[in-house]
Amino acid sequence: MRADVLVWQVDLDRLAAARPTAPLLAADERERAGRFATERLRTRFTAARAALRDGLGQILGVPPDALRFSAGPHGKPRLVPTPSIPAVEFNVAHSEGLAIFACSVSGPVGVDVERVWPIADLGHVAHLYFSASEQAALMASAPHARLAAFYRCWTRKEAFVKASGVGLRFPLDRFDVTFGADEPPTLTLHDAPLAAAAWRLEALPVARGYEAAIACRSTAAVISTADLVQAA
Known part of the structure; x- marks a missing residue:
């Protein structure tokens, strides 16, 4: 490998x-x-x-x-x-x-992938699962780009909590991820700011209609993709 x-x-x-x-x-x-x-x-x-x-x-x-x-x-x-x-x-x-x-x-x-489906009350769902700063950033985004921004945020948060090993036991409002279309993904931990420096977040290229992300506890890790399993 x-x-x-x-x-x-x-x-x-x-x-x-x-x-x-x-x-x-x-x-x-x-x-x-x-x-x-x-x-x-x-x-x-x-x-x-x-x-x-x-x-x-x-x-x-x-x-x-x-x-x-x-x-x-x-x-x-x-x-x-x-x-x-x-x-x-x-x-x-x-x-x-x-x-x-x-x-x-x-x-x-940790990895996450989500099919991008319309969400009726985006603001309410964000209120349930996003931090205050993430909610503000989401609602400040252009309406036509808000759904994609929501899924970028969701997949990055999900990838991190999966990598952490505790899953959704990690309070989702106690850390922030960046998810702007033109900004690199970053992580901020409210209760351990210095610990966030050990983590790396990346968006993953994926088929149209999906969003995906990866989190790993190694900022210097070389992340590569491979066609390991043939599906045809």
């Missing part, structure tokens, strides 16, 4: 149509898939788990079905290391049929 953080994207519907994905999964993953309410959700979950195993297997040079996973103290999935499998960090996000994966050898990593 030449990069510190490697990112790959997969069209889950295309992957599921191209080849069987269930055989790569462990018994507990197949059981989880069976609990989804619809066939489409079951198929996408199965394809996402297969794409995660396939990508990590290629990066680590091991068979995909040799990988074992566990949950951290706050439920974040992690890879179980063995003498032949190093303890790398990874994260997964998916929205509709698009999934994004990240593998890091330089510390915690």
